[in-house]
Amino acid sequence: MPAWRVIGAGFAGAVAARQLAEGGVGEVVVQERREHIGGNAFDELDAHGIRVHRYGPHIFHTNSPRVWDYLSRFTAWRPYEHRVRACVEGRLLPLPINRTTINELYGLRLDEAGVRAFLERVRERREPVRSSEDVVLNAVGRDLFEKFFRGYTRKQWGREAAELAPSVAARIPVRTNDEDRYFTDRFQAMPAEGYTRLFERMLDHPAIRLELGTAFSPGAAPAGERRIYTGPLDAYFGYRLGCLPYRSLRFEHLHLADREWFQATGTVNYPGAQPFTRITEFKHLTGQMAPGTSIVREYPQADGEPYYPVPCAESEALRAQYLALAQAERDVIFVGRLAQYRYYNMDQAVAAALVATDTALGRERA
Numbered sequence: 001m002p003a004w005r006v007i008g009a010g011f012a013g014a015v016a017a018r019q020l021a022e023g024g025v026g027e028v029v030v031q032e033r034r035e036h037i038g039g040n041a042f043d044e045l046d047a048h049g050i051r052v053h054r055y056g057p058h059i060f061h062t063n064s065p066r067v068w069d070y071l072s073r074f075t076a077w078r079p080y081e082h083r084v085r086a087c088v089e090g091r092l093l094p095l096p097i098n099r100t101t102i103n104e105l106y107g108l109r110l111d112e113a114g115v116r117a118f119l120e121r122v123r124e125r126r127e128p129v130r131s132s133e134d135v136v137l138n139a140v141g142r143d144l145f146e147k148f149f150r151g152y153t154r155k156q157w158g159r160e161a162a163e164l165a166p167s168v169a170a171r172i173p174v175r176t177n178d179e180d181r182y183f184t185d186r187f188q189a190m191p192a193e194g195y196t197r198l199f200e201r202m203l204d205h206p207a208i209r210l211e212l213g214t215a216f217s218p219g220a221a222p223a224g225e226r227r228i229y230t231g232p233l234d235a236y237f238g239y240r241l242g243c244l245p246y247r248s249l250r251f252e253h254l255h256l257a258d259r260e261w262f263q264a265t266g267t268v269n270y271p272g273a274q275p276f277t278r279i280t281e282f283k284h285l286t287g288q289m290a291p292g293t294s295i296v297r298e299y300p301q302a303d304g305e306p307y308y309p310v311p312c313a314e315s316e317a318l319r320a321q322y323l324a325l326a327q328a329e330r331d332v333i334f335v336g337r338l339a340q341y342r343y344y345n346m347d348q349a350v351a352a353a354l355v356a357t358d359t360a361l362g363r364e365r366a
């Protein structure tokens with residue numbers, strides 16, 4: 001029996017495995033259902049030699065020096081600041097909504113104070129803020145909600161913004177200045193040789209043994225084994241309390257051989273009637289110079305891989321019940337986006353794994 005079994009080779013699993021291995025616990029087996037490491041951050045060269053993200057665009061950003069320093073051990077970085085435009089009424093407008101968005105959309109020439117006054121006029125005060133709809137109405141009012149958020153959210157989640165927790169829409173700030181970066185985190189960059197290379201280096205340790213293409217099944221696993229589990233929380237318990245809601249996506253990867261660029265920014269969002277939510281052009285993200293260009297369209301769907309936990313009241317209640325079961329599993333640590341059922345960005349999955357292994361190693365030494 002290995003000293004530890006880590007289930008899943010995404011950010012949570014890979015960081016946990018490396019931490020345990022360096023902590024000198026003995027052999028760490030990393031068991032991954034897919035044929036590759038990297039989880040949903042996996043990237044690869046497509047048939048045309050362009051680096052693409054198989055499971056949708058992954059842009060790294062964090063405010064945590066610990067996460068940044070930790071990952072920097074395994075990769076050099078390419079500075080990259082993500083910019084997004086939303087396609088509204090045939091125009092490509094900055095998102096998050098900022099001064100330019102409002103001036104262009106309404107044909108105005110407001111300065112910052114003017115934008116603040118404008119928003120004060122159009123916003124619909126919500127007290128308390130109970131949903132994602134409340135968040136947006138409270139900040140920018142009905143018209144901007146309808147144009148930028150209602151359709152996109154309905155497509156992305158298969159439910160109304162009014163049914164989603166405030167935290168979903170609160171990911172997108174509102175600005176009165178001309179700042180048009182999607183993120184304002186202190187550290188923003190892409191791994192210079194891609195995510196997969198970063199994972200290869202992280203998992204390259206004499207104490208780590210990788211088992212790809214084998215799904216872990218709790219029923220069949222030996223009792224008394226110490227585990228880090230990063231798969232879906234409800235799956236671990238055989239869905240015995242019911243299924244947690246997840247949202248899935250279909251990724252349509254396209255290569256355009258006849259043009260160097262497809263769009264002016266890394267991502268363009270489509271809150272309108274199109275069946276997809278956004279289009280991302282990878283060369284913007286990676287800085288790769290190559291003839292032709294590769295893009296991905298994201299089509300949300302109910303069934304398929306569980307990509308997104310769905311933050312809402314009913315999932316929160318079921319999550320709490322599953323977490324109580326998880327807590328009773330004394331030899332198992334549940335960590336990551338699926339296992340904690342949290343809408344984590346990559347840096348949050350890394351941070352959670354660092355904290356979880358700090359605790360595990362502390363116990364081991366005690």
Ligand code: FAD
Nearest residue numbers: 008010011012033039040056058059216231336337345346
């Ligand atoms: P995962 O990456 O999902 O890894 C879990 C692994 O466990 C998977 O490889 C899975 O195959 C494996 N597994 C599951 N069950 C089993 C089992 N029974 N046996 C064996 N293996 C199993 N974050 C950002 O910071 N920036 C972004 O731009 C960004 N964009 C995103 C875009 C999309 C479309 C999606 C879906 C997510 C995005 N994220 C982004 C979030 C990011 O993907 C996650 O934060 C991160 O991948 C979480 O890592 P994880 O290890 O918790 O989970």
Ligand code: UDP
Nearest residue numbers: 086148149150152153156168169171172269
């Ligand atoms: N959102 C929206 N319109 C947009 C962008 C985002 O309504 O153009 C809402 C939507 O509900 C989305 C959420 O804000 O799911 C979070 O957006 P983010 O870009 O952070 O989503 P992710 O990159 O995690 O898919």
